[in-house]
Amino acid sequence: MDWNLVSFVVSSNLRFKVLIELNKGKKTPSELAKITKKSISHVSTSLRELEEKNLVQCLTPERRKGKYYEITDSGRQTLHFISNETKTSTSQE
Numbered sequence: 001m002d003w004n005l006v007s008f009v010v011s012s013n014l015r016f017k018v019l020i021e022l023n024k025g026k027k028t029p030s031e032l033a034k035i036t037k038k039s040i041s042h043v044s045t046s047l048r049e050l051e052e053k054n055l056v057q058c059l060t061p062e063r064r065k066g067k068y069y070e071i072t073d074s075g076r077q078t079l080h081f082i083s084n085e086t087k088t089s090t091s092q093e
Contacts, residue, residue, distance in 0.1 A: 001077075001078070001081045002078075005053060005055070005074075005078050006078060006081060006082055006085075008049075008053060009050075009055070009078060009079075009082060010082060010086075012046065012049075014036060014038055014042060014043070014046045015046045015049065015050055016082075017035075017036050018032055018036065018043065018046050018047065018050060018056070019050065019055060019056070019071060019075055019078070019079050020079065021035055021036070022056055022069060022070055022071040022075070023071050023075075023076060023079055025070075026059065026068050026069065026070045027068070027069060028066055028067060028068055028069070029043045029044050029047060029067065029069070030066075032047075032069075047069055050075070051069075053074075054072055054074050054075075055071065055072060055074055055075035055078060056069050056070065056071055056072060056075055057069065057070060057072050
């Protein structure tokens with residue numbers, strides 16, 4: 001496991017929450033903002049950072065609004081590793 005990715009995810013509570021939520025299913029930035037109680041701009045920044053690390057991917061990159069995101073296999077593996085190492089529940093509930 002790439003410990004730099006693990007550190008990248010856990011160093012931001014919002015990035016970690018976004019990955020957990022996307023592990024439950026595809027969502028838009030607006031949906032994630034509502035769930036996390038953070039602004040859309042903060043959520044969008046986190047999504048962009050996670051996308052740059054190939055932990056999430058945008059399913060509708062051509063759209064300006066209402067973009068859908070999903071967790072990638074790499075994101076799922078990283079989340080699973082964090083869960084196992086910290087005994088934190090990151091599964092679908």
